[in-house]
Amino acid sequence: MRARPYATTSPTRLAAALLEVAARSGLESASVREVASQAGVSIGAVQHHFPTKDEMLAYSFQALADRVLTRLATVDPDIDPTRTLFAALSQLLPLDDQRGSEAHVMAAFAVRAATSPSLSSIRSSVLFTIRTGLATVLIRMGTPDPETRAALLVAAVNGLALDATSSPDLYPREYLTHALHTQIQLTLDTPN
């Protein structure tokens, strides 16, 4: 493919290319060379926008996080909190191909964050935002220890997403849906 000059690409397009490479072949395959090839631009064009690989990864993780958080933010609060929580948290589970790719790449960035302060900072912000949003629903319900239960909802969903990503046969989609309903029920029903 003919490489396009700098002007025809943008950080947003390069991030989209990185996320495609990572979803298909793993985040470890998302080198500057592979991203350039996926985007149909030169390596120099990628380096023009992202002088370091760390910057490319951080920008792409933030773009993915923004996309997912935007979907979460547009969930209509239902009169039934079970439905509100399900609608929000099911955005994070691999219940269709798009969410499957997102869950895989989100988990890959989460692991990479263990050795990257810039990725860690982005993931902490994402976790904090989601936990706070969930805790707000639980506080409104009078649920005991809402902060911990919100963190457990996030952890259960992140864990199910990771487990389903590595072992899809053990976690078919209907099973994930049933498991999420069960965790929400445990969260809302139990007295302290």
Added chain:
Amino acid sequence: MRARPYATTSPTRLAAALLEVAARSGLESASVREVASQAGVSIGAVQHHFPTKDEMLAYSFQALADRVLTRLATVDPDIDPTRTLFAALSQLLPLDDQRGSEAHVMAAFAVRAATSPSLSSIRSSVLFTIRTGLATVLIRMGTPDPETRAALLVAAVNGLALDATSSPDLYPREYLTHALHTQIQLTLDTPN
């Protein structure tokens, strides 16, 4: 460091070297070259034991999984199921440096399993073993829907481990302990 001949290394030692590299710098850094350097052997010595990188990764993942599953299997069943579940599941949380490294590298292999059938097969077997062991405890307790609640215990712990690995400031060790206790309580206390 002087490279040692083949005879002075073994797959077990090379796997230990790989796990050290992965814990320190991320699984993406665990190249044949880095593993050889960490083990103090030649690249040829690594390739002698592991003709492909996939084989090196699969052997190392199995070695790590065996170590963790052996610890889980030696948990004494307590008269109090809460204590039994806590003792088992706390082996999977980053509650000290060793479990922190293990949790990080286990999660990295889980993500890599999404693009590797051999790693996926190992992780599915690990998840199945842990889920079955937990479900046995829950069945003995008469807990409703024990299979799903066992899968949720595993997912919550895997999720907490991942979240704590990426964002240690948001998940201090006392908080992880409290969250695990809460998940066990939700699992055991709720009527269907």
